[in-house]
Each structure stands twice: as structure tokens, then as C-alpha cells.
Amino acid sequence: xxxxxxxxxxxxAAAGAFLLTxxxxxxxxxxxxxxxxxxxxxSMTRSVAESATYLDPATxxxxxxxxxxxxxxxxxxxxxxxxxxxxxxxxxxxxxDGLRLDYHERRTGFDRRTGVTxxxxxxxxxxDTRAEQSGQAFRWPFQAEPRDHVLFxxxxxxxxxxxxxxxxxxxxxxxxKFVQRSAxxxxxxxxxxxxxxxxxxxxxxxxxxxxxxxxxxxxxxxPVSGLPVRTEERLIETLVTADGRGRAVVLxxxxxxxxxxxxxxxxxxxxxxRWALLAHTVTPIGGGVLGAGCLAAxxxxxxxxxxxxxxxxxVPRDELADAR
Numbered sequence: 197x198x199x200x201x202x203x204x205x206x207x208x209a210a211a212g213a214f215l216l217t218x219x220x221x222x223x224x225x226x227x228x229x230x231x232x233x234x235x236x237x238x239s240m241t242r243s244v245a246e247s248a249t250y251l252d253p254a255t256x257x258x259x260x261x262x263x264x265x266x267x268x269x270x271x272x273x274x275x276x277x278x279x280x281x282x283x284x285x286x287x288x289x290x291x292x293d294g295l296r297l298d299y300h301e302r303r304t305g306f307d308r309r310t311g312v313t314x315x316x317x318x319x320x321x322x323x324d325t326r327a328e329q330s331g332q333a334f335r336w337p338f339q340a341e342p343r344d345h346v347l348f349x350x351x352x353x354x355x356x357x358x359x360x361x362x363x364x365x366x367x368x369x370x371x372x373k374f375v376q377r378s379a380x381x382x383x384x385x386x387x388x389x390x391x392x393x394x395x396x397x398x399x400x401x402x403x404x405x406x407x408x409x410x411x412x413x414x415x416x417x418x419p420v421s422g423l424p425v426r427t428e429e430r431l432i433e434t435l436v437t438a439d440g441r442g443r444a445v446v447l448x449x450x451x452x453x454x455x456x457x458x459x460x461x462x463x464x465x466x467x468x469x470r471w472a473l474l475a476h477t478v479t480p481i482g483g484g485v486l487g488a489g490c491l492a493a494x495x496x497x498x499x500x501x502x503x504x505x506x507x508x509x510x511v512p513r514d515e516l517a518d519a520r
Contacts, residue, residue, distance in 0.1 A: 359375050381409060
């Protein structure tokens with residue numbers, strides 16, 4: 197069946213209009229549906245510190261060995277909505293033999309687009325429901341900017357600053373490097389008495405001491421997804437007596453994200469990068485070019501006259517009269 201020029205022009209015009217309309221629709225869809233943190237979350241990541249120094253709680257002696265830090269994230273789907281997600285986080289530091297040295301947990305809501313903490317929904321930090329959380333909760337914003345960001349530190353239980361220090365490649369993917377430097381700070385919670393010998397004090401028996409922690413943490417964040425794909429943190433914990441005469445470093449460890457978890461995080465980030473490429477590059481350029489081309493072709497077909505009409509215009513009137 198032969199399609200008339202007028203019908204073909206109509207089809208081309210409709211196709212062009214659809215392609216041009218697809219550009220803002222694609223951006224709105226991606227922004228609303230793809231670029232937001234999921235309500236459902238269930239993940240586990242590990243960081244390993246080799247040749248770490250730590251206090252063995254069983255023997256109360258300083259040892260050297262490998263430590264493993266495990267981090268769980270669990271989403272509460274029913275507590276979230278279109279704007280916010282609610283996740284729980286627990287972090288456990290253990291020896292290779294499974295002896296736990298430290299443990300912290302929290303629950304908080306956060307904006308699904310910006311990642312900023314939203315205090316709601318039974319939030320707590322280490323069973324303290326009065327603790328106020330602020331800053332970035334578990335991730336950076338989508339389309340993260342190369343500037344300093346404020347985070348919530350679970351171990352310190354307070355807001356800290358992560359300074360932007362440039363772009364670096366992680367397995368061939370460009371990331372933003374952010375560094376958190378936290379000076380020694382007193383750790384909340386009770387510290388049981390420890391042997392005087394551990395703190396370098398003369399005599400026998402135990403003595404009370406406070407615990408301080410110093411943190412130097414580096415994040416490599418894939419900016420499109422806002423996901424930290426690699427983390428390295430240096431933890432130094434010290435026991436100090438009230439008068440400052442007794443002192444001992446009871447934890448000195450540099451924890452690095454396992455390579456398997458780095459690969460998994462980069463795969464997740466690549467999903468968002470593909471959508472960003474489709475929404476911000478492929479659709480605008482491809483849809484714009486094809487849409488404009490279809491509309492131009494439709495206009496050309498409408499303005500072009502049929503060959504018969506053109507032949508009739510080229511025949512002089514007197515010749516038409518003679519023909520009659």
C-alpha cells in the first residue's frame with residue numbers, strides 16, 4: 197500500500213514531536229525513579245587491617261595481628277516513603293578468631309536524593325534514642341559536588357567534616373577523594389578498670405582510665421551515584437588516667453575495604469552512571485537530532501508540490517488554449 201506524501205509528513209511530524217518531548221520526560225523519570233536511594237537495603241561489607249596493634253580483652257595484653265571490621269546495612273521498607281529511607285547500621289571490629297573488640301550500631305532516616313539525615317522513625321545511636329544525628333547518613337548526594345561535606349561519625353557520635361582533596365582513579369573509574377581528620381576525642385561510655393602495668397604504672401591492681409580515639413578516614417566516592425566505593429581508616433585508641441601519668445595505645449589499625457567489596461560497589465555505581473549517560477547525553481543529543489530531523493522532513497514534504505502540479509505550472513496558458 198502506497199503512503200501519500202501528506203500522511204508520511206504527518207507520521208514524521210508526530211515522531212519528531214515525540215522524540216523532542218522524550219528529552220524532558222526522560223530527565224524527570226530518571227530523577228524521580230532512578231536517582232534515589234532504595235527503601236530496601238541488605239548489604240555487608242568488610243574492611244581488613246593487617247599487622248594491627250590491639251588490646252586482647254581476654255589476657256589484657258597488647259597483641260599484633262589481623263583485624264576485620266564488618267558493616268551491615270539493613271533497610272526498613274515500611275518506615276520509608278517517597279522522600280526518605282530508613283536504614284539501620286551496625287559495625288563490629290573483631291580479630292581473625294572472631295573475638296569482638298568493638299561494636300556500634302544506629303538507626304536513622306535520610307533523604308533519598310541528598311543522603312542528608314532526617315531524624316525520625318525511632319532513630320538511635322548505640323541504644324541512645326536522644327542522640328541527634330546530622331550531616332550525610334550513609335552516602336553522598338547523587339551527582340556529588342567536589343567540595344567539603346559534613347558526615348555523621350558513628351564511632352565519635354557527632355558531626356565531622358570530610359574535606360575534598362581532588363579526583364582519583366579507582367579501578368579505572370574517576371572518584372572524588374574526601375578526607376576526615378578527627379583529633380583525639382574522649383569516647384562515650386564506661387571504661388572498666390585496667391591493670392596498672394598496662395598503662396606503665398608501678399604497683400599491682402587495676403586503675404580507672406578514660407578512652408580517647410583519633411580517626412583519619414579517607415573516602416573514594418563515585419560522584420554520579422554518591423557511593424563510597426573504597427574507604428581507608430586509621431584508628432588510634434588510647435587509655436589515659438585522669439592525671440595523665442598512665443597511658444597506653446590499645447588500638448592502632450589501618451582498615452581498608454576488601455577488593456571484592458570495592459568491585460561490588462563499582463558495579464552498583466556503574467548502574468547509575470549508565471542511566472545518567474542515557475538521560476543526560478544519549479537522549480538529549482540523539483532525541484534532539486532525530487526529532488529535529490523528522491520535523492524538518494515533515495515540513496519539506498508539506499511544502500514540496502507534486503510533479504504533476506509543477507508540470508502544470510510550467511505549461512504556458514496559450515498552449516493550454518491551443519490544446520483545447
